[in-house]
Amino acid sequence: MIIDDNARVITNKMIIPAHYVMEIHSPDIALKALPGQFLHIKVTNNTSPLLRRPISIHMRDREKGSISILYRVVGTGTQLLSHYKPGDRINIIGPLGNCFPLAAEFKRIAVVGGGIGTAPLLFLALEAVNSGRDVLYIEGARCRDALLLSEHLGNSGCRVMVATDDGSLGYRGFPTELLKSRLERESFDAVYACGPKPMLKGIKKLSLEYRTPAFISLEERMGCGIGACLSCVCKVIADGGRGAEYRKVCTDGPVFPAEAVMFDE
Amino acid sequence: MSDIIFEVRIKGPDPKRELIMKNPVMTASGTFGFGREYSRLYDLNRLGAITVKGITIEPRRGNPPPRLIETPSGILNSIGLQNPGLEGFIGDELPYLRRLSTPVIVNISGNTIEEYAFLASELDRVEGVSALEVNVSCPNVKEGCMAFGIKKDSLFSVVSAVRKSTTLPVIVKLSPNVRDIAEMAETAENAGADAVSLVNTFLGMAIDIDRKKPLLANTFGGLSGPAIKPIALRMVWEVYERVDIPVIGMGGIMNWKDAVEFILAGAASVAVGTANFVNPTAPLEIIDGIENYMIREGINDIRELIGLGHRLPA
Ligand SMILES: Cc1cc2nc3c(=O)[nH]c(=O)nc-3n(C[C@H](O)[C@H](O)[C@H](O)COP(=O)(O)OP(=O)(O)OC[C@H]3O[C@@H](n4cnc5c(N)ncnc54)[C@H](O)[C@@H]3O)c2cc1C
Ligand SMILES: Cc1cc2nc3c(=O)[nH]c(=O)nc-3n(C[C@H](O)[C@H](O)[C@H](O)COP(=O)(O)O)c2cc1C
Ligand code: FES
Numbered sequence: 373m374i375i376d377d378n379a380r381v382i383t384n385k386m387i388i389p390a391h392y393v394m395e396i397h398s399p400d401i402a403l404k405a406l407p408g409q410f411l412h413i414k415v416t417n418n419t420s421p422l423l424r425r426p427i428s429i430h431m432r433d434r435e436k437g438s439i440s441i442l443y444r445v446v447g448t449g450t451q452l453l454s455h456y457k458p459g460d461r462i463n464i465i466g467p468l469g470n471c472f473p474l475a476a477e478f479k480r481i482a483v484v485g486g487g488i489g490t491a492p493l494l495f496l497a498l499e500a501v502n503s504g505r506d507v508l509y510i511e512g513a514r515c516r517d518a519l520l521l522s523e524h525l526g527n528s529g530c531r532v533m534v535a536t537d538d539g540s541l542g543y544r545g546f547p548t549e550l551l552k553s554r555l556e557r558e559s560f561d562a563v564y565a566c567g568p569k570p571m572l573k574g575i576k577k578l579s580l581e582y583r584t585p586a587f588i589s590l591e592e593r594m595g596c597g598i599g600a601c602l603s604c605v606c607k608v609i610a611d612g613g614r615g616a617e618y619r620k621v622c623t624d625g626p627v628f629p630a631e632a633v634m635f636d637e
Numbered sequence: 638m639s640d641i642i643f644e645v646r647i648k649g650p651d652p653k654r655e656l657i658m659k660n661p662v663m664t665a666s667g668t669f670g671f672g673r674e675y676s677r678l679y680d681l682n683r684l685g686a687i688t689v690k691g692i693t694i695e696p697r698r699g700n701p702p703p704r705l706i707e708t709p710s711g712i713l714n715s716i717g718l719q720n721p722g723l724e725g726f727i728g729d730e731l732p733y734l735r736r737l738s739t740p741v742i743v744n745i746s747g748n749t750i751e752e753y754a755f756l757a758s759e760l761d762r763v764e765g766v767s768a769l770e771v772n773v774s775c776p777n778v779k780e781g782c783m784a785f786g787i788k789k790d791s792l793f794s795v796v797s798a799v800r801k802s803t804t805l806p807v808i809v810k811l812s813p814n815v816r817d818i819a820e821m822a823e824t825a826e827n828a829g830a831d832a833v834s835l836v837n838t839f840l841g842m843a844i845d846i847d848r849k850k851p852l853l854a855n856t857f858g859g860l861s862g863p864a865i866k867p868i869a870l871r872m873v874w875e876v877y878e879r880v881d882i883p884v885i886g887m888g889g890i891m892n893w894k895d896a897v898e899f900i901l902a903g904a905a906s907v908a909v910g911t912a913n914f915v916n917p918t919a920p921l922e923i924i925d926g927i928e929n930y931m932i933r934e935g936i937n938d939i940r941e942l943i944g945l946g947h948r949l950p951a
Contacts, residue, residue, distance in 0.1 A: 374677045374678050414916070419862070419863045422707060422711065422862055422863070422915060423707055423712065423914060424914070424915065465678075593705045595911075596913065596914040598674050598678070598917070600690075600914075601714070601716070601914060602667075602690075602699060602704070602719045605699070605704065607702075
């Protein structure tokens with residue numbers, strides 16, 4: 373079942389300018405959530421903006437019965453989200469979507485997050501470490517001050533590497549370039565990524581080049597979030613490579629095998 | 638809980654194949670998938686009827702994304718009738734729907750009159766289909782569809798052809814993108830429609846001022862949601878005055894108060910569309926809300942409420 377919860381906000385804090393972490397008390401969703409899944413959040417009781425906003429589950433705490441989201445304020449909806457205070461009620465539906473497949477044979481994995489795309493990957497990395505996997509976590513950001521996760525990753529048990537566009541910390545350049553240099557040196561059983569489209573395109577290329585399965589989380593505009601309206605589609609390869617078809621990001625995804633996704637319309 | 642008569646019937650040519658809804662609230666085509674999606678949230682048996690996503694004879698891939706844009710108190714969609722086709726629907730979706738006690742209305746679209754007639758005759762024989770909704774008003778496909786719904790003579794031909802091909806109740810879904818919707822409703826009635834539903838989405842668009850290009854990949858889309866409610870309501874009011882067959886009202890119904898407005902304007906039944914996306918349990922809240930309103934107003938039978946807005950002195 374999908375849970376429709378009028379949940380209580382525990383905290384809602386700005387971590388760096390325009391980026392917030394909100395912790396929400398929702399024991400049933402906390403119990404069921406898997407890395408890669410998302411919530412569909414009603415940000416207002418008014419009709420503008422009308423639609424809910426999809427936001428990934430960033431972390432969960434089963435004991436406390438809570439889940440967290442990490443979001444960036446880009447427009448009206450996320451702006452409204454940032455105004456919630458501890459104790460407020462917020463309507464969330466979830467957990468929605470499929471999840472990052474952590475197959476038993478994937479022992480050594482690389483996780484690549486670009487910008488706000490790193491939000492759903494902490495949950496994944498922590499689950500992977502807890503189940504005894506070797507995890508390389510690459511976080512990419514514009515600059516040192518835009519890094520979102522370094523604080524948590526420090527004692528997460530992951531090997532952490534950072535790429536900044538301006539070189540203010542770690543590798544200077546894109547996280548995909550950093551991943552490529554690692555793929556030259558070590559082998560991974562699987563790569564997981566979320567971030568801007570050009571980055572995901574790069575991940576697909578590396579996945580094919582190094583014959584390493586990669587799973588990427590996509591974004592598309594959503595209406596219902598549960599597979600009914602067909603508005604959130606992305607193009608994937610069909611008919612054994614000869615054709616293409618549209619698949620729903622909300623229920624067939626948001627996670628897709630990189631090789632299946634067609635980026636160019 | 639109460640003695641309220643909530644049942645709504647739509648009679649077809651065959652008295653044994655009447656569409657019987659236990660309450661006047663159904664879901665609007667294209668906003669409720671094939672039901673299964675929402676069954677993960679609540680018991681679908683509580684609904685008056687389920688109208689499924691529009692189907693065509695062959696599967697359709699639909700339009701490229703982006704297919705959805707939010708506008709003030711509304712949304713523009715250009716899905717382009719993505720659907721699994723007649724066989725896919727019967728094989729993969731209907732078996733689940735058949736297990737429900739809620740009647741299923743199948744929304745059909747074609748590129749030619751023959752295609753509409755073919756769909757109607759095929760679905761006529763299929764168990765688990767309670768009525769057909771003839772979509773002559775989809776604004777998102779290039780050929781056919783809306784073209785049939787905006788001209789009187791082609792509307793008459795399509796509806797007559799469907800009428801001859803089935804003994805199921807035939808509901809004709811009207812396009813609001815016309816000059817005189819009451820005239821179109823009358824045409825559908827004369828061609829043998831058992832009910833009309835209105836409105837489908839209004840043709841609209843949105844432009845990205847940074848990229849200086851339309852936001853929808855398909856340029857135009859259909860506007861739905863609260864933004865269209867006053868126009869939809871006016872159309873239901875006009876059509877109710879012109880035809881004797883039941884009117885199914887929709888367009889921006891978000892809560893029970895909106896639904897009561899449509900019933901007072903003449904809707905025998907209401908459909909919930911965009912509201913499902915915002916509040917998935919909206920149809921259930923609307924059912925309860927109408928019932929409570931009737932209790933409060935001392936009205937025992939929903940039929941007393943239908944079109945009441947026309948009958949009371951101003
Ligand atoms: C499955 C999924 C998971 C997501 N997880 C997160 C997350 O963990 N953290 C987070 O901050 N954001 C996440 N997003 C993106 C988030 O949903 C959008 O940023 C949000 O809906 C924007 O709403 P708004 O009202 O603030 O902006 P709007 O006013 O709607 O738009 C402002 C700007 O943001 C862009 N935008 C809006 N929606 C999207 C979208 N879905 N994808 C890409 N760009 C968009 C618009 O083009 C516009 O330029 C996720 C999206 C999806 C589909
Ligand atoms: C995403 C979406 C898909 C739709 N698909 C169909 C369809 O396949 N067939 C149809 O007759 N109407 C379709 N409609 C129109 C709705 O059934 C309804 O008439 C319209 O949305 C107005 O009601 P609302 O404002 O309550 O949504 C669709 C609407 C939306 C928003
Ligand atoms: S958002 Fe409705 S199908 Fe994905």
